[in-house]
Amino acid sequence: MVLAFVAAGALGGVAPVLMNIWLPAAVASIAGAVLAAIGGVIAARSSAALDRRTAEVRAVTAxxxxxxxxxxxxxxxxxxxxxxxxHPAASAAGAAGSAPAVPTGNSVPPFVPRDAMRTLCESLEQGGFVLVLGESTAGKSRLAFEAMRSTLPDHTLVVPTSREALQHVVSPVLEAKRCVVWLDDLERYLGPTGLTSQMVTRLIGQGNRQVVLLATMRTQEHAKHSARSQEFAGELEREFARVGRDTIRMARPILLERRWSATELQRARNYTDDSRIADALLHADRFGVAEYIAAGPQLLMDWRDAWSPGAHPRGAAIVAAAVDVRRAGLHRPISADLLFELHTPYLEARGGSVLRPESLEEALRWATQALHATSSLLIPAGGNRYIAFDYLADALQRDVDADPVPEHVWRAVVREATPPEAYDVGIAALQQGNRDYTRASLQSALDPSGAYSAEALAYSLGESGQPTQVKQLFAELVNGRERMYGKSHPYTLAARHSYAYWVGAAGDPKSAADLFRALARDREQLGGRDDPAVLATRHSLAYWVGEAGDPSTAARMFEEVVAERRRVLGPDDPGTLAARHSLAYWVGEAGDEHEAVRQLRAVVADQTRVLGAEHPHTMSSRHDLARRIGQAGDPRTALAEIEHVYAIRLRLHGPDHVYTLAALHSKARWTGEAGDPKTAVALFRQVVDGRRRLQGDDHPDTLYASYRLGMWVGKAGDPEEAVRILQDVAERQSRSLALTHLDIVRSRLELARYGAATGRADDAVRQLEELVESIDPAATGSPEMAEVKRLLERLR
Structure with a gap:
């Protein structure tokens, strides 16, 4: 929401302002300095102090x-x-459904006490950090405002203007005896340079002070920080969620429903003298009362209707641009000039001049016109700047058929974002699958310690296929966090967890297992064996033990992890079910494919019951089930299973998504294994093309798909083309991965096999000998290397 900030006054007349301003004791002495200045007796040194303190005042009030x-x-x-x-509401004479009225000053209707009012007031009396959660226009801010006025009338009110502004109001808050810090739309204050768990602790510290952090947050934003929603997100999404969650979990949450309860509706009937409330009650079967009063549904309908020829298509395009700017992570008002620049592609996509668009001036006037004196599609913020009504952005976020944010908006937002804003833009780009703008934004993001943006950038690089660089970045982050927080701080331990993962991903699973073993020991000493962080670490340890070449031990370790998770978290906890999936995976890797299939069928059944048939967990387990069925000797059943997974992922995510491409990859494989190599080749070409578009030519996933393509081209009867493809793959892999990586072993093995088939046996022998000489001793026992040695003996 846009706050109607009032200018602090002409600071040129600093003396009369400072005599009355509420500021900390350290700054309050300015008044004496000002009086001395007026008296003409201040010395040069005192004058410098006055200038410095005046600057402090300017900084705070600005x-x-x-x-x-x-x-x-x-x-x-x-x-x-x-x-x-x-949110403003209609004037009493101009409620929704009646003729527009001139605003009369009563910008909000009488307050109808909500069911949560008593709980919120009791929470405010306790002090500390209080968070009101609800959907857009649920009435969160109004409830918080009325509870604050009822409970804390004598408290000083501090309303920071932005995330960065928090740093400037810390001193006044710390000096206050009674203070409320108002954080409407809490997500605007989280992240680098903003509110952290350490700042919360500092602001609401003990003593004789009573400080309340009173925040509101839309449930759509709160969900982005949920641990459960991040179960199958990428590493960066999980880290982003953790950083915000560390702060949010310090608050006492109070949920406010958008739809009003029967008790609340009955209470509202006592206020029907106000026509706005009376009219809203007539529509309470479809909308929340506060939602209807704020005109959210009507404005959304007006925006959609405006695209009609001769209506307000240019205005609709300007609103679309503003909404997508918010969806791209930039949540501050932007200039009309930028909106004018961005709106043209939207208009052209709908028909351009065929729509008979209005002038720019008329379009902006329509978009900013308050509906019945309530909210408008675009909310003016002064200085010819505007921001989209958050109700519209949330509506698009809920709409699964909404178009993605277009490229020209991403380019503009990345260009316009300040370094702190670039972090939000980078996270938004990541969550929407736009890796290029993720990296572009995070590389310009700044924060005092470098921790958040550097960590986000590290994960982004890892997901783009650069694990060695990420490993080094996390090594530096671990050292930095040890210096800043100490070796036992949760942030330091989280960085160690990430570092261990990327050590393994960079090609050293044995060292990764050793690092996780030490981390599990340290975490257990701090939190006990039942700490969820310990269970997560042991899960990772078991995985890397398997990746280091010991699948049987990994399976035994996962049996213990599953048992512990069941005992601590319960059998239906998503983490318990995920551990069962991992157990089945390593049982299969240890050689018992039929037992792996049996276990995976049981996991899929339980995940379908608990999480739903289309949940990412369930889809991942079904994907692995298809692979195990095929490897157990039934490729046709495997193909039928993966076709089901692919159809769902294509519908949910579209063709250019990592989940969809992974399913298509498996579909291609089992199509070939089921006896149709030519169709397998065509499908693998689709996978490679999609990987290149989404992840780039040299991403490990692209290279692996290309290796599979080369292999099936050979099986389909064209060994010369297979050699050409596999030679290109091997060259690209050697530039981007360590020579010990098993992907390189696989591609060199197939290259040698098809090279020999085309009369290049000497070249094949030389390549295999070089591979054997360069391989890490730890990888010599892998099945792939055993096959390399068998082929080498046969060719010699």
């Missing part, structure tokens, strides 16, 4: 909402909730 006198107000003095972020 980054927080203050009254016309340049002071932080008391809560009881703020009478209009719209000033601090509450």
């Amino acid at each position: 980054h927080a909402w203050v009254d016309n006198g340049g002071r932080f107000p008391l809560v009881r003095d703020v009478t209009d909730p719209v000033h601090i972020g509450v």
Whole structure:
């Protein structure tokens, strides 16, 4: 929401302002300095101190909402909730469904107490960090405002203007005896340079002070930080969620439903003298009362209807651009000039001049016109800047058929974002699968310690296929966090976990297992054996033990992990089910494919029951089930199973998504194994093309798909083409991966096999001998290397 910030006044007249401003004791002495200056007796040194302290005042008042006198107000003095972020509503004479009316000053209707009011007031009396959660226009900000006025009227109100502004208001808050820090739309304050768990602890510290952090947050934003929603997200998404979750979990959450309860509706009937409430009650079967009063549904309908020829198509295009700017992670008002620049492709895509678009001036006037004196599609923020109504952005986020944010908007947002904003843009790009803009944004993101943006960038590089660089970055992060937080801090341990993972991903699974073994020991000493972090570490340890060449031990370790997770978290916990999947995987890798199939069928059944048939966990287990069925000797059943998975992933994610391409890869393989190598080749070409578009030519996933393509081209009867493809794959792999990587072993093996088939036996022998000489001793016992040695003996 856009806050109606009031200028602090002309600081040129600093003396009268500072005599009345509420500021910390360290700054309050400015008043004496000012009086001395007026008296003409201040010395040069005192004058410098005055300048410095005046600068402090300017910094504070420039980054927080203050009254016309340049002071932080008391809560009881703020009478209009719209000033601090509450959605405006229709004037009483112009409620929704009636003729528009001239605003009469009553920008919000009478407050109807919500069921959560008592709980919220009790929570505010306790002090600390309180978070009101709900959908857009559920009434979160109004409830928080009324509870604050009822419970804490004599507290000073501090409203930071932005994430970066938090740093400037810390001192006033620490000096205050009674203070409320208002954080409407909490997501705007999280992340680099913003609110962290350490800052929360500092602000609400013990003593004789009573400080309340009162925040609101839309449930759509809160869900991005959920541990459960991140189970199968990429490493970066999980780290982003953890950073925010560490802060959010310090709050006492209070959920406010968008739809009103029967008790609340009955209560609202006592306020039907206000026509806005009366009209909203008529529509309460479809909408929340606060939602209807804020005109959210009507504005959404108006935006969609505006595309019609001769209506307001240019205005609709400008709104679409503003909404997508928010979807791309930039949540501040932007200039009209930028909106004008961005709107043209939207208009052209709908028909351009055929729509008979209105002028720019008329379009902007329509988009900013308040509906019945309530909210507008675009909310003016002063200085010819505008921001899209958050209700619209949330509506598109819920719409599975919504178009992705277009390229020209990403380019503009990356260009416009400040370094701190670039972090949000990078995360938004990552969550929407746009890796190029993820890297472009995160590389320009800054924060005081370098921790958040550097970690995010590291994960981004890892997902783009550069594990060696990521390993080095995380080594540096571990050292930095040990210096900053100490060796036992959760942030340091989390960095060690990530470092261990990327050591393994960079080609050294044995060292990764050793690192996880030490981490599990350290975490167990701190949190005990039942700590979920310990269970997660032991899960990773078992995985890398298997990857290091000991699948039987990995399977035994996963049996223990499953038993512990069942005992601590329960049999239906997603983590327990995921551990069962891993157990089945390593049972199969240890050679018992039929037992792996049996276990995976049971896991899929339980995940379908607990999580749903199309949950990412369930889909992942079904994908692995198809592979195990095929490897157990039944490729036709495997093909039928993976075709089902592929159809669902194609519908849910589209063709250019890593999940969809992985399923298509498996479909291609089992098509070939089921006896149709030519169709397998055609499908593998689709996979390679998709990987190149999504991840680039040299990404490990692209190279692996290309290796499989070369292999099936050979099986389909064209060994010369197979050699050409596999030679290119081998050259690319040697530039991007360590020579010990099994992907290189596989591709060199197939290259030698088809090289020999085309009369190049001497070249094949030379290549295999070089491979044997260069391979890490730890990898010599792999099945792939055993096959290399058998082929080498046969060719010699």
